[in-house]
Amino acid sequence: xxxxxxxxxxxxxxxxxxxxxxxxxxxxxxxxxxxxxxxxxxxxxxxxxxxxxxxxxxxxxxxxxxxxxxxxxxxxxxxxxxxxxxxxxxxxxxxxxxxxxxxxxxxxxxxxxxxxxxxxxxxxxxxxxxxxxxxxxxxxxxxxxxxxxxxxxxxxxxxxxxxxxxxxxxxxxxxxxxxxxxxxxxxxxxxxxxxxxxxxxxxxxxxxxxxxxxxxxxxxxxxxxxxxxxxxxxxxxxxxxxxxxxxxxxxxxxxxxxxxxxxxxxxxxxxxxxxxxxxxxxxxxxxxxxxxxxxxxxxxxxxxxxxxxxxxxxxxxxxxxxxxxxxxxxxxxxxxxxxxxxxxxxxxxxxxxxxxxxxxxxxxxxxx
Amino acid sequence: xxxxxxxxxxxxxxxxxxxxxxxxxxxxxxxxxxxxxxxxxxxxxxxxxxxxxxxxxxxxxxxxxxxxxxxxxxxxxxxxxxxxxxxxxxxxxxxxxxxxxxxxxxxxxxxxxxxxxxxxxxxxxxxxxxxxxxxxxxxxxxxxxxxxxxxxxxxxxxxxxxxxxxxxxxxxxxxxxxxxxxxxxxxxxxxxxxxxxxxxxxxxxxxxxxxxxxxxxxxxxxxxxxxxxxxxxxxxxxxxxxxxxxxxxxxxxxxxxxxxxxxxxxxxxxxxxxxxxxxxxxxxxxxxxxxxxxxxxxxxxxxxxxxxxxxxxxxxxxxxxxxxxxxxxxxxxxxxxxxxxxxxxxxxxxxxxxxxxxxxxxxxxxxxxxxxxxxxxxxxxxxxxxxxxxxxxxxxxxxxxxxxxxxxxxxxxxxxxxxxxxxxxxxxxxxxxxxxxxxxxxxxxxxxxxxxxxxxxxxxxxxxxxxxxxxxxxxxxxxxxxxxxxxxxxxxxxxxxxxxx
Numbered sequence: 001x002x003x004x005x006x007x008x009x010x011x012x013x014x015x016x017x018x019x020x021x022x023x024x025x026x027x028x029x030x031x032x033x034x035x036x037x038x039x040x041x042x043x044x045x046x047x048x049x050x051x052x053x054x055x056x057x058x059x060x061x062x063x064x065x066x067x068x069x070x071x072x073x074x075x076x077x078x079x080x081x082x083x084x085x086x087x088x089x090x091x092x093x094x095x096x097x098x099x100x101x102x103x104x105x106x107x108x109x110x111x112x113x114x115x116x117x118x119x120x121x122x123x124x125x126x127x128x129x130x131x132x133x134x135x136x137x138x139x140x141x142x143x144x145x146x147x148x149x150x151x152x153x154x155x156x157x158x159x160x161x162x163x164x165x166x167x168x169x170x171x172x173x174x175x176x177x178x179x180x181x182x183x184x185x186x187x188x189x190x191x192x193x194x195x196x197x198x199x200x201x202x203x204x205x206x207x208x209x210x211x212x213x214x215x216x217x218x219x220x221x222x223x224x225x226x227x228x229x230x231x232x233x234x235x236x237x238x239x240x241x242x243x244x245x246x247x248x249x250x251x252x253x254x255x256x257x258x259x260x261x262x263x264x265x266x267x268x269x270x271x272x273x274x275x276x277x278x279x280x281x282x283x284x285x286x287x288x289x290x291x292x293x294x295x296x297x298x299x300x301x302x303x304x305x306x307x308x309x310x311x312x313x314x315x316x317x318x319x320x321x322x323x324x325x326x327x328x329x330x331x332x333x334x335x336x337x338x339x340x341x342x343x344x345x346x347x348x349x350x351x352x353x354x355x356x357x358x359x360x361x362x363x364x365x366x367x368x
Numbered sequence: 369x370x371x372x373x374x375x376x377x378x379x380x381x382x383x384x385x386x387x388x389x390x391x392x393x394x395x396x397x398x399x400x401x402x403x404x405x406x407x408x409x410x411x412x413x414x415x416x417x418x419x420x421x422x423x424x425x426x427x428x429x430x431x432x433x434x435x436x437x438x439x440x441x442x443x444x445x446x447x448x449x450x451x452x453x454x455x456x457x458x459x460x461x462x463x464x465x466x467x468x469x470x471x472x473x474x475x476x477x478x479x480x481x482x483x484x485x486x487x488x489x490x491x492x493x494x495x496x497x498x499x500x501x502x503x504x505x506x507x508x509x510x511x512x513x514x515x516x517x518x519x520x521x522x523x524x525x526x527x528x529x530x531x532x533x534x535x536x537x538x539x540x541x542x543x544x545x546x547x548x549x550x551x552x553x554x555x556x557x558x559x560x561x562x563x564x565x566x567x568x569x570x571x572x573x574x575x576x577x578x579x580x581x582x583x584x585x586x587x588x589x590x591x592x593x594x595x596x597x598x599x600x601x602x603x604x605x606x607x608x609x610x611x612x613x614x615x616x617x618x619x620x621x622x623x624x625x626x627x628x629x630x631x632x633x634x635x636x637x638x639x640x641x642x643x644x645x646x647x648x649x650x651x652x653x654x655x656x657x658x659x660x661x662x663x664x665x666x667x668x669x670x671x672x673x674x675x676x677x678x679x680x681x682x683x684x685x686x687x688x689x690x691x692x693x694x695x696x697x698x699x700x701x702x703x704x705x706x707x708x709x710x711x712x713x714x715x716x717x718x719x720x721x722x723x724x725x726x727x728x729x730x731x732x733x734x735x736x737x738x739x740x741x742x743x744x745x746x747x748x749x750x751x752x753x754x755x756x757x758x759x760x761x762x763x764x765x766x767x768x769x770x771x772x773x774x775x776x777x778x779x780x781x782x783x784x785x786x787x788x789x790x791x792x793x794x795x796x797x798x799x800x801x802x803x804x805x806x807x808x809x810x811x812x813x814x815x816x817x818x819x820x821x822x823x824x825x826x827x828x829x830x831x832x833x834x835x836x837x838x839x840x841x842x843x844x845x846x847x848x849x850x851x852x853x854x855x856x857x858x859x860x861x862x863x864x865x866x867x868x869x
Binding site: 064065066067068069089111121122124125132134138139140141142144145146147148149150151152153154155157158160161162166177178179180181197201204205206207208209231232234235236237238239272274275276277278297298299300321322323325336337339340341342343345346348349351352353364365 | 489490491512533534536540544545547548557563564565567568569570571572573574575576577579580582583584600601602603623626627629630631667668669670671672673674675678727728729730731756759760761794795796797798799800801802803807811814815816818819820821822823825826827828829830841
């Protein structure tokens with residue numbers, strides 16, 4: 001049961017389209033589910049009568065390694081896609097938690113990401129095409145099969161992070177990247193927030209190009225800093241050597257990333273926090289409880305533990321220019337906090353795509 | 369006034385001026401000041417077209433506001449009269465994206481060119497839309513930072529125009545387009561209201577409206593502030609210029625380099641005609657071979673030493689004749705100048721030309737160039753090819769002489785055929801120049817009616833009266849379906865491009 005309903009699992013996009021058409025005709029409220037790992041984001045959709053799952057939409061439709069482009073149905077699991085791409089020495093440069101469970105559709109709809117975002121951007125930066133089934137059952141596409149296209153509005157970006165409120169994601173097209181030949185992690189222990197910022201600044205000053213940067217809180221005001229370099233073996237050594245002179249960084253194994261991946265899927269309450277990259281001290285003070293991991297080159301972090309509604313509210317007040325979004329909670333909490341100033345515009349977009357308010361009603365910001 | 373080679377065509381002479389309501393003119397003058405309100409027919413001529421000079425129309429007035437507040441008041445005043453508004457940056461666009469609608473209000477953002485904030489610690493800066501692209505990188509250079517998107521027109525085009533067109537450039541192969549480098553926007557909506565979308569902090573809750581507005585070709589509102597990513601300069605850049613017997617070997621070299629896992633910062637191809645043109649324009653002593661590649665790799669020093677060497681070996685293996693490495697930065701800049709001036713340079717070898725822009729899957733480059741050569745031979749129309757080979761973004765320059773009867777038409781047909789080849793292979797009708805007025809008809813070949821209808825929903829959400837930059841992108845007028853009040857003629861009807869049945 002998802003949101004009180006047993007999901008329907010269409011065998012094809014055409015079947016999914018049929019379900020949407022029927023729901024539209026009967027004014028049934030509906031929601032979508034992929035791997036079901038990120039249902040805690042947003043408010044539970046209100047009185048949903050139909051849930052459509054994508055477990056059977058698991059085909060990789062086209063893959064042209066020489067073009068570094070892949071087309072897949074939305075129910076394809078991230079690990080499944082990565083296994084296929086790896087055969088040609090490539091990957092989708094996205095590393096959110098639970099790749100064996102998360103689907104491409106779910107990753108797109110919920111803007112799931114991991115530490116590689118520091119180098120490759122978010123799903124919005126890697127998706128190049130999408131096809132959706134609209135609330136009225138009409139199938140429409142945007143973007144294309146080439147990385148470089150500016151024809152028409154950028155529909156793929158609109159769908160990223162839309163939590164199923166604009167349409168059912170049928171297929172997606174991504175640009176993929178070569179797998180690195182070599183990888184090396186370095187870790188430094190017991191840094192203050194100021195030292196983390198100084199280390200990140202020093203790496204920029206030295207023109208190092210880490211693929212991931214992570215500060216993990218070990219005690220209030222104390223962090224372990226992890227940095228990962230990737231690339232050709234011949235180039236990696238120089239970067240590792242230069243980094244070793246910064247902030248007591250020394251070579252380490254992958255445990256730090258494994259621990260971080262766990263936090264990305266952990267509860268009982270987990271929030272995503274967004275602030276300026278140098279705001280680690282502020283984030284630390286605003287979210288003093290639970291585990292905290294922060295990407296100091298992006299200003300994004302995750303905090304998991306027994307976080308109360310009150311704590312989350314006060315963290316929002318303290319981080320006025322950022323956001324604290326609930327990703328996981330045993331009982332519903334205010335997911336997004338104060339709605340953005342441009343809420344009317346977001347609402348107008350929703351109303352144009354789903355005028356009857358059938359898709360995941362109430363799940364998004366401002367009750368959209 | 370400087371006239372480009374296309375100017376002489378006069379294919380679509382400016383339609384006669386549509387009178388502007390006197391009350392609106394007075395209001396606009398009161399808002400921006402008489403000096404910033406251009407109404408004299410002779411002065412309006414400058415604004416009749418953008419870089420695509422074959423498409424022309426005379427606006428009713430051009431206003432040059434100095435602040436967001438003024439833009440908002442201009443939009444409100446114009447809204448009362450129901451007139452269309454066409455935003456404009458530097459007017460360097462190549463697809464007619466800033467083509468006025470007869471009698472419209474053009475809002476030029478050229479006076480809004482302040483840098484409002486620079487915060488390198490957090491990796492961003494906030495600028496007004498009239499700031500020149502290259503000036504951003506110049507401003508950041510002393511600190512070792514730069515702004516990545518580098519369209520060929522970067523020394524004159526504005527950030528606001530880049531946002532409208534989602535401009536790319538040679539180096540977007542590795543670094544992405546404008547949309548990957550814009551964090552936030554302040555914009556004026558159809559009713560004059562001012563909104564902030566996104567900002568220096570990532571992932572602001574809600575739809576990715578920044579991602580939608582970037583590349584929306586001025587149809588969703590007027591952007592008055594932009595938050596840009598400031599990137600740290602890479603430690604090292606290695607460049608080579610490699611010559612090949614034909615585009616086939618050059619294409620093979622590109623494929624081999626990409627397949628080896630190297631992500632070049634840029635990899636550009638030129639064919640014989642383009643090389644000849646670039647030589648004529650810059651005085652470079654490039655050999656007149658079948659094809660040339662200009663490649664940049666950048667990043668940490670050891671990494672680029674390795675990738676440059678490896679890529680060079682792959683180019684040799686693919687049949688490269690000669691591989692030249694610039695001896696210093698000045699020579700490197702000259703090589704790039706040769707490449708970046710290729711469009712204009714073609715004017716030296718042909719009286720008139722059409723700049724085409726389309727994208728194909730990279731692996732099809734060889735086959736497509738073969739097809740273009742065949743079309744060229746059949747029609748007797750020469751085509752020079754300059755393009756971003758790494759991402760399959762072709763820029764065929766279709767050369768013709770408008771004085772020869774029928775040649776222009778054949779050139780246009782050939783340019784259209786090239787787009788159809790792109791579409792047949794799953795590519796795009798525009799990689800970076802935008803759809804604008806020029807390619808709107810081709811949108812219906814790339815997208816279904818349902819696709820276009822879905823895009824139109826977005827436009828209607830932002831601008832239900834569709835008064836921002838009408839007549840662009842969409843092949844046929846689409847109504848938002850819920851406009852209350854009296855019937856107003858759609859701007860495309862006013863301009864005679866469409867009629868209601």
